[in-house]
Amino acid sequence: MKPTRRMLSALAVGVVFAFNAIPALAALTSISGYAYGESFAIREADGLTAGLPFPTAGPFNQSSNFSASNSAASVTFPGLLTTGLLQVATTGTVGPTGAVHSTATVASVNALSGTLTADHVSAQCAVDSNGNTSGSSTLTNAVLAGVGALAVNPGPNTVVAFSTLAASGTVTLNEQTYDPATNTLTVNAIHIRVTGGTLLGSATSIDIIIAHVECDATPGGAHPVIPEAPIALLLPLTALAVFGGAIFLSTRRGPATLRLGR
Numbered sequence: 001m002k003p004t005r006r007m008l009s010a011l012a013v014g015v016v017f018a019f020n021a022i023p024a025l026a027a028l029t030s031i032s033g034y035a036y037g038e039s040f041a042i043r044e045a046d047g048l049t050a051g052l053p054f055p056t057a058g059p060f061n062q063s064s065n066f067s068a069s070n071s072a073a074s075v076t077f078p079g080l081l082t083t084g085l086l087q088v089a090t091t092g093t094v095g096p097t098g099a100v101h102s103t104a105t106v107a108s109v110n111a112l113s114g115t116l117t118a119d120h121v122s123a124q125c126a127v128d129s130n131g132n133t134s135g136s137s138t139l140t141n142a143v144l145a146g147v148g149a150l151a152v153n154p155g156p157n158t159v160v161a162f163s164t165l166a167a168s169g170t171v172t173l174n175e176q177t178y179d180p181a182t183n184t185l186t187v188n189a190i191h192i193r194v195t196g197g198t199l200l201g202s203a204t205s206i207d208i209i210i211a212h213v214e215c216d217a218t219p220g221g222a223h224p225v226i227p228e229a230p231i232a233l234l235l236p237l238t239a240l241a242v243f244g245g246a247i248f249l250s251t252r253r254g255p256a257t258l259r260l261g262r
Helices: 004-022
Strands: 028-044 047-062 066-071 075-076 082-085 086-092 099-109 116-128 133-140 156-161 168-179 184-196 203-218 259-260
Touching: 004 047, 004 203, 028 066, 028 082, 047 066, 047 086, 047 203, 082 203, 086 203, 099 184, 116 184, 116 203, 133 168, 133 184, 133 203
Parallel strands: none
Antiparallel strands: 028 047, 028 086, 028 203, 047 259, 066 086, 075 082, 082 099, 086 099, 099 116, 099 203, 116 133, 156 168, 168 184, 184 203
16 A cells, blocks of 8 residues: 555654654763772861771863773771772763762671671762763672661662660661752762761761762753651660771772861
8 A cells, every 4th residue: 555645644653753853962061970899987075087988080070081090909997887899980971971970899797896787888889961860789698787678779868867875876778969059969978977876976976988989960850859868766675896906998999088077
């Protein structure tokens, strides 16, 4: 059967609609990316002891392409955090097909003397010229004392409270924040906040971040919808974790420790 004029007209209209359904790309003119493996902060009444983020890739904030990666064999902060291999990377391109992608992966995680352990912890974020913004975290064989196994891919801003004789506080899994002023998506795979317990000593609080990434681009797309943190669950007391000795670091290339204020 030969196509009629009506059939050809309908086909032409369908092709026009199909092309119109394809979103127009917005050329990225400014891009930023950053990633690090771990960081910590110990707050005391007379000052702040902060472990500088380590290892790092970036931060970049520019109008041209970038690419960086870094790694470290391990870190050791007795009583706070020990890890195996840490790997970080961030890449970005400008233009009509531009994108930013940042990743951080940490192996053999042991936080707060076994309170939280995991084989691998990773975070990633991405933005592109279609206006897409995404972030996620992956925890492999992660276990929290008093709770048990944690989700492999926890939802954004999943908060769990924990309480042991050595430390109490909260663990935020797949922590995500978005800053509309700068169009920046930040993801922390694990964020531990210690606010009580013998581990604190003279400190008022301890923060530990494992696997951190940031991505942003201009012009930005629609703001991502990030759920609010759910209600934290109070966990039962578990065995005493011992915080021993002064904080020191054993790495292939050790990060600096910064003392702010006295």
